Amino acid sequence: MRAEAAQTATHRLVDARVARTEPASTGQVRYFHTVLTWTSPDGRTHWTTVPARKSMSPGTVRRVWVDASGEPAQRPQSRAAIVTATAFAGAAALGFAGAPPLAVYLLVRRRCERRRARMWDADWSRLDRRQVN
16 A cells, blocks of 8 residues: 555656657567657656657657656556555465475475384384294
8 A cells, every 4th residue: 555655646647748750660570659758847858758659740648657756657556456466475475484394394204204114114024024933
């Protein structure tokens, strides 16, 4: 809950305008990048380059997530994503904490099973010797 509140408090959506669209080619695949600009509340102009469709024209408004300093940021995580990440982290911690005791248990059990098998074999061989005599 604190992580969600912290992200919500520091991230916000701003309206950014498309300044220009640039084709970028990597091999046979063509990509288009759009340069977006916006002004932060303190009056500074910011810009970023994002992947875009070919149809984006200069002046088009796109919404962009920014952090407290006005720089581009990822969208805040949803409550479901935070709960899921927390559950996986807890399960991983439980697994890592439980692995050493489980390993010790399995080693002790293996040793006890071997000892029991040796004792069982010794008793059977003693019985066999008695019957032969």
